[in-house]
Amino acid sequence: MTLTLSADERAIASGERGEGAAMAMRIVADSARLLGATRLIPIASAHIDGALYHGDSGTLFAEKLVDGGAKVSVRATLNVGALDLMGCSRVLLEEPQRTMARRMMDAYRTLGCEQSWTCAPYQAGHRPAQGADVAWGESNAVVFCNSVLGARTNRYGDFLDIACAIAGRAPDYGLHRSENRLATLVFDVSALPAAFLESAFAWPILGSLYGREVGTAIGVVTGVSRHPGEDALKAFGAAAASSGAVGLFHIAGVTPEAPTAETALGGIPPETMIHVTPAMVADARKRLSTVRPSETIDAVAIGSPHLSLAEFDELERLIAGRKLTVPIHACTGRHVIAQLSERRKALETSGVVIVADTCVVVTPILPTLLGGVLMTNSGKFAHYAPGNTGYGVIYASLADCVESAVTGRTVLSDMPT
């Protein structure tokens, strides 16, 4: 099984449209060979995770594409960068890294990408149609795009995302193909109390458990009687894609490719049945924290993935005009900042630090604090904060995060049973 490129693709790879486009096409083709794809397919859009500064190498790569005259050939939104270009929060990134991060963000703009700077592009107007082939990066965006929108993407990493956007092609492989989108596993939550499933605790914790249990398999969640809402699915997918290599999930009766569990399974009996018990959920909640509940916390971080306007509504309702003792870092995109308008000032007066275009685990915003303790309601923050910020994590519901931030003392409620 070898890769066959069309005459057009071969011409681009050999430099007919400039060295930048050639480099992009070669990267797509090399990846396709690695994946065992036999051809490339056209894509409708891309979401680019590559503009986040991890070191000088990424900046030099993007600038090499710019120097080669490359431009994206499809709609391409940008994931978070390392700087808050909106100026909402103070990013502690120092020189020379700061300049390199800025140069990188500039290079991606020059390549023709949209300045969306969000990890929730699907809530910022980028929603490809069901069945469309796209090339998306950022693990939570990938899983949302596949699972909730029903568009088709693999987990495109840095470099391949922009290479596909420039080439307008992606390897015909994996989740682009219908036969690879069927579930082989059932993750049944019907034994969990309804009060739990309807609580704010449910979806990030279930996502974290799901990701660890299923690994790379595609599963269908059964036993969910009501659509939990888009923000809950966002939290579930983000947590699942952090604890496991999840690119697509189905929820029977909720997500577009799973009108029923049988449809999601393609009429084939599942290879694996996971019956989720309250004990498994309690254990998964415990595992999201890396430190034992301390008496006090040093910071709260929410918004991974970026907060929606509805999540800001909830935050405002819970704060109820009170002053915070410990800051809440609320990460979001400029699409939400624009809608918040006047309300932003009231939140900031309370002690909320709004972080735009980026987030607290991808760039230094939290002060360096030996033994610092961070509280979060995000399964994804809980997973990445210890490695990326040095803070220990206490996982809690949004309501407990807010109460803890107001009082400065750790507040942890029991999960509804």
Next chain:
Amino acid sequence: MTVHAEILVEGAAGRGQALVLGAPISFWGGVDPRTGKIADVRHPDHGMSIAGRVLFLPGTIGSSSAAAVLLELAHNGHAPAALVLHEPDAILLLGLIVAKEMGWPTPVAVRLDRGEHRKFDGCEIEVGMDGNISVITASHSQIFA
């Protein structure tokens, strides 16, 4: 002992002490791109450095930024001497494909079933451009076993 492994990404032959990871790892958030140290506190090999080692990966998980971390390690000289993967992970290996496009030194990456990994742990190993994995010096535990 020499085992032949399938080449995933061509690159320079690499020699170093084998580091067989005890669990799948996410490069982004799991490995410090400046030093190559394993930064994930939940990982069994937390604190070890992958720089200059022949790295055996039983699996890879997590973020789609893994390639960026690997490219950065290739650029700053802290890449593993070679990579041995249980299965090809295009997200991670893309870091090597891009390093080649940039004209930077690139370690070879090969595929070997994870059941075969453990026996190399701690040994001084060479992975050739031809995909041959050879033990140069056995690990201490094997010498004294």
